[in-house]
Amino acid sequence: MATLKDLAEYTGYSIATISRILNHDPSMSASEETRKKVLEAANTLNYAATKSRKGRSLKTALNIGVAISCPYPQRREAYEKQWLSSLEQICKEMKVAWFPMRFETRDSGSAKEEELDGILAIGTFQNAQMNWLFHRCEHVVFIGTSPDEARYDSVAVNPVAGMAQAMEYLTSYGHQHIGLIGPSLSMYHHGQCMSYEVIEGNYLDAMRMHGLGKYGWVLRAQVDPAETKRLLQEYLRSGQPLPTALLAATRENAEGALQALTEHQIAVPRDMSIVVFSDLVQAAEEGEMTSIEPQMDSMCRAAIRLLSECMPGQALQIVRNVPKKSLIPPVLVRRNSVGEPREPQKK
The missing domain is CATH 1.10.260.40 (lambda repressor-like DNA-binding domains)
Known part of the structure; x- marks a missing residue:
C-alpha cells in the first residue's frame, strides 16, 4: 500500500x-x-x-444548515434543485454534514440545529429571515448576495468578470452596437443587491473600456418576460435603431426579448445576437442561449471554507473574526445565439 x-x-x-x-x-x-x-x-x-x-x-469536518430563498416563483424550484445538487456533491467531497432549513419551522430548533457549526444562506433574504437565521447560529455565510459586507461573510458571482467575458465574446464577432436589457439598481426594493442589478454599471464601464461608449443602449425592465416583451415591442414600433447584440440581465429578460424579436421577424442569431446572464446552470435541452453562468460547485466550496475559518480547531491558522467576501468568476457557455453583426436594425 x-x-x-x-x-x-x-x-x-x-x-x-x-x-x-x-x-x-x-x-x-x-x-x-x-x-x-x-x-x-x-x-x-x-x-x-x-x-x-x-x-x-x-x-465529519462540519455540521451545517442550508437555507435557500428565491424571490421569483417561476424559477424557485429549479434554483433550489441546482444549488442542493451542487451542495450535496461538495459536502460529500469535503466531509461536511448538512441538512435543509425551512423558514416555515418556527419552533426553537431541532437537535441538528442545536449542534450547528454554521449556516449557508443561498439567495435573497428579507430582514426577518436573516434574524431567524442568526437566532439559530452566529456563523452564517451568504451565497449569491452580500447583504452587509461589513458584518457578514459572503460568496458571490464576480459581475465585473462576467461582463468582461460577455463583452470580449461579442466584440470578437465584430459587434460594436451592444445593448443591455434588464433591471437596474433603481428598480430594486428587496434590501439586498443581486448580481444582475449591478450589471448596468458594469455594462457602461465595459463599453467605455472598449471604446464603445457612444453606442450604449439600455432598456430597463423588471425580471419578467411579459414586461420585457412589451417594452421592447414599444421600442421596435418607434422605428428607432436597435443594437446588433443584446446582453440580457436575466433569463426572463432574454425570453421576453426573444419573443418580441420573433414577432417582428428579427431572427437570432442572424439579425440579432443575445448573451444572457443567468443565476442558474442551463440544461442542455435549453441550450439555444449563450450564457454567463455561475460556478455553483466553486461557490459552495468557497462558502464552506469561509465557515471553517471561523471554527476553532478547523482552520490551520488563527480563527478569523472579521467578515470576508469571496468573488467567484462565472463562466461563458457558448451556444447558438451569437453571430456576426449586421447593420443596426430598424423596424
Missing part, C-alpha cells in the same frame, strides 16, 4: 498538500486540476484515501 511519501514523489506535491486534499480539509485551497491529480494518483497507487490506516472512517 502506498504512503504519503510515495504520493508526494509521484505527483510532485508536498506531503502536507496531499494529506489535506485526501482528508478534504475545508480550509484547503487547491485547484481542481491539483485535486484531480492527487486523487487519481491515490487510486493508481492504491492509497486508502477515504479511511485511516486502521479502517476507521474520517471524522
Whole structure:
C-alpha cells in the first residue's frame, strides 16, 4: 500500500498538500486540476484515501444548515434543485454534514440545529429571515448576495468578470452596437443587491473600456418576460435603431426579448445576437442561449471554507473574526445565439 511519501514523489506535491486534499480539509485551497491529480494518483497507487490506516472512517469536518430563498416563483424550484445538487456533491467531497432549513419551522430548533457549526444562506433574504437565521447560529455565510459586507461573510458571482467575458465574446464577432436589457439598481426594493442589478454599471464601464461608449443602449425592465416583451415591442414600433447584440440581465429578460424579436421577424442569431446572464446552470435541452453562468460547485466550496475559518480547531491558522467576501468568476457557455453583426436594425 502506498504512503504519503510515495504520493508526494509521484505527483510532485508536498506531503502536507496531499494529506489535506485526501482528508478534504475545508480550509484547503487547491485547484481542481491539483485535486484531480492527487486523487487519481491515490487510486493508481492504491492509497486508502477515504479511511485511516486502521479502517476507521474520517471524522465529519462540519455540521451545517442550508437555507435557500428565491424571490421569483417561476424559477424557485429549479434554483433550489441546482444549488442542493451542487451542495450535496461538495459536502460529500469535503466531509461536511448538512441538512435543509425551512423558514416555515418556527419552533426553537431541532437537535441538528442545536449542534450547528454554521449556516449557508443561498439567495435573497428579507430582514426577518436573516434574524431567524442568526437566532439559530452566529456563523452564517451568504451565497449569491452580500447583504452587509461589513458584518457578514459572503460568496458571490464576480459581475465585473462576467461582463468582461460577455463583452470580449461579442466584440470578437465584430459587434460594436451592444445593448443591455434588464433591471437596474433603481428598480430594486428587496434590501439586498443581486448580481444582475449591478450589471448596468458594469455594462457602461465595459463599453467605455472598449471604446464603445457612444453606442450604449439600455432598456430597463423588471425580471419578467411579459414586461420585457412589451417594452421592447414599444421600442421596435418607434422605428428607432436597435443594437446588433443584446446582453440580457436575466433569463426572463432574454425570453421576453426573444419573443418580441420573433414577432417582428428579427431572427437570432442572424439579425440579432443575445448573451444572457443567468443565476442558474442551463440544461442542455435549453441550450439555444449563450450564457454567463455561475460556478455553483466553486461557490459552495468557497462558502464552506469561509465557515471553517471561523471554527476553532478547523482552520490551520488563527480563527478569523472579521467578515470576508469571496468573488467567484462565472463562466461563458457558448451556444447558438451569437453571430456576426449586421447593420443596426430598424423596424
